[in-house]
Amino acid sequence: xxxxxxxxxxxxxxxxxxxxxxxxxxxxxxxxxxxxxxxxxxxxxxxxxxxxxxxxxxxxxxxxxxxxxxxxxxxxxxxxxxxxxxxxxxxxxxxxxxxxxxxxxxxxxxxxxxxxxxxxxxxxxxxxxxxxxxxxxxxxxxxxxxxxxxxxxxxxxxxxxxxxxxxxxxxxxxxxxxxxxxxxxxxxxxxxxxxxxxxxxxxxxxxxxxxxxxxxxxxxxxxxxxxxxxxxxxxxxxxxxxxxxxxxxxxxxxxxxxxxxxxxxxxxxxxxxxxxxxxxxxxxxxxxxxxxxxxxxxxxxxxxxxxxxxxxxxxxxxxxxxxxxxxxxxxxxxxxxxxxxxxxxxxxxxxxxxxxxxxxxxxxxxxxxxxxxxx
Amino acid sequence: xxxxxxxxxxxxxxxxxxxxxxxxxxxxxxxxxxxxxxxxxxxxxxxxxxxxxxxxxxxxxxxxxxxxxxxxxxxxxxxxxxxxxxxxxxxxxxxxxxxxxxxxxxxxxxxxxxxxxxx
Numbered sequence: 001x002x003x004x005x006x007x008x009x010x011x012x013x014x015x016x017x018x019x020x021x022x023x024x025x026x027x028x029x030x031x032x033x034x035x036x037x038x039x040x041x042x043x044x045x046x047x048x049x050x051x052x053x054x055x056x057x058x059x060x061x062x063x064x065x066x067x068x069x070x071x072x073x074x075x076x077x078x079x080x081x082x083x084x085x086x087x088x089x090x091x092x093x094x095x096x097x098x099x100x101x102x103x104x105x106x107x108x109x110x111x112x113x114x115x116x117x118x119x120x121x122x123x124x125x126x127x128x129x130x131x132x133x134x135x136x137x138x139x140x141x142x143x144x145x146x147x148x149x150x151x152x153x154x155x156x157x158x159x160x161x162x163x164x165x166x167x168x169x170x171x172x173x174x175x176x177x178x179x180x181x182x183x184x185x186x187x188x189x190x191x192x193x194x195x196x197x198x199x200x201x202x203x204x205x206x207x208x209x210x211x212x213x214x215x216x217x218x219x220x221x222x223x224x225x226x227x228x229x230x231x232x233x234x235x236x237x238x239x240x241x242x243x244x245x246x247x248x249x250x251x252x253x254x255x256x257x258x259x260x261x262x263x264x265x266x267x268x269x270x271x272x273x274x275x276x277x278x279x280x281x282x283x284x285x286x287x288x289x290x291x292x293x294x295x296x297x298x299x300x301x302x303x304x305x306x307x308x309x310x311x312x313x314x315x316x317x318x319x320x321x322x323x324x325x326x327x328x329x330x331x332x333x334x335x336x337x338x339x340x341x342x343x344x345x346x347x348x349x350x351x352x353x354x355x356x357x358x359x360x361x362x363x364x365x366x367x368x369x370x371x372x373x374x375x
Numbered sequence: 376x377x378x379x380x381x382x383x384x385x386x387x388x389x390x391x392x393x394x395x396x397x398x399x400x401x402x403x404x405x406x407x408x409x410x411x412x413x414x415x416x417x418x419x420x421x422x423x424x425x426x427x428x429x430x431x432x433x434x435x436x437x438x439x440x441x442x443x444x445x446x447x448x449x450x451x452x453x454x455x456x457x458x459x460x461x462x463x464x465x466x467x468x469x470x471x472x473x474x475x476x477x478x479x480x481x482x483x484x485x486x487x488x489x490x491x492x493x494x
Binding site: 023109160251371 | 424436439491
């Protein structure tokens with residue numbers, strides 16, 4: 001992509017420096033379109049799945065199967081009056097939704113959606129993902145404080161306490177992945193999960209070398225913590241509707257509220273992508289080879305077309321696994337009640353943190369002996 | 376290799392804030408504006424809000440912040456260890472176990488002192 005872009009500029013006679021400077025716009029546009037499409041689909045999916053789980057129909061008026069419901073909601077929110085109460089801190093009140101939303105958009109750029117679809121491929125990618133996702137908490141606390149509303153402030157503080165408590169088991173669970181892969185580059189972490197258990201027809205399937213097998217406890221810890229990090233039921237105390245009237249965003253309306261909403265769903269998707277990337281083999285096919293390549297290699301001999309097919313299939317596997325994870329998250333929302341504040345904190349500190357340390361020890365020992373055996 | 380790619384990251388930071396700002400500005404241009412004295416009140420279940428919300432806050436939140444600081448620094452220290460674990464061998468394994476063990480002692484201490492109890 002990058003080479004083609006530079007080449008177009010060269011043909012038009014525009015200096016290469018200008019091409020290099022304007023280049024980041026292209027991946028950003030891709031990422032922005034992806035984010036918006038994902039959120040539009042995800043909101044509808046959540047409402048539909050929740051409806052089906054409680055034997056209702058869900059949105060079914062706007063468009064076929066209520067398909068345009070989210071778009072209608074988005075346009076409604078865009079055209080709503082933006083109310084700011086006179087006690088708020090106006091600058092921080094406006095800045096807070098941006099601080100919540102922007103880091104999540106950057107994380108979209110860091111994720112390897114296929115082998116080549118990585119907008120920002122960094123050596124410290126994984127580290128950066130957590131650095132960025134904790135900035136979101138700052139935005140939420142800021143929103144709570146700037147609103148000058150008792151519910152908002154309480155929601156913001158609860159959110160901060162929850163986010164920092166659950167971040168520690170989360171990061172320690174991720175350390176086990178860094179031990180297994182030996183790198184923090186997200187693309188390399190995915191590639192390290194290829195190859196299977198050993199040679200042979202069945203055991204060479206990629207599914208046997210996914211990180212979930214040695215780091216199963218880590219997967220469970222990470223899964224629970226990532227639900228808590230994106231403030232979803234059963235960990236949605238920061239925005240508990242029944243007691244805090246939706247917490248930190250009580251005072252928000254119109255587009256500012258929409259940004260919080262967008263950020264929440266975008267974060268839910270990207271956390272699921274992260275779970276898939278770290279534990280479930282990312283864009284890799286669960287089998288030893290890509291299905292499209294195996295099926296078409298005798299019919300189509302053009303390597304380039306096969307290459308394109310392979311990329312489409314990688315995207316397909318990632319999306320399929322991600323939506324499976326998201327489905328489980330929605331299922332949990334429909335099943336479990338909200339935790340109490342003290343249960344929430346003691347669960348993180350007294351259960352998940354020791355468990356994540358146990359996981360790290362197991363993985364370190366496993367890795368030591370597996371490298372010893374493989375030489 | 377370790378430096379390349381950060382330019383595009385900086386561009387992404389700028390663009391994503393611009394994206395959020397653009398959404399707010401677009402909404403600002405199309406929305407109706409009808410301010411009223413009741414709209415400007417802070418929400419408090421329909422009552423007139425009494426007192427300011429920026430009061431002295433409970434200490435327990437800060438206790439968790441302190442604990443977080445300790446364990447997050449632990450995690451940051453462990454990251455370079457985790458990445459180069461493969462090259463360091465048995466020495467790294469034993470050393471990390473000692474390091475984790477010391478922190479577990481800290482956790483047990485905080486636990487016994489009821490610092491992890493939400494009052």
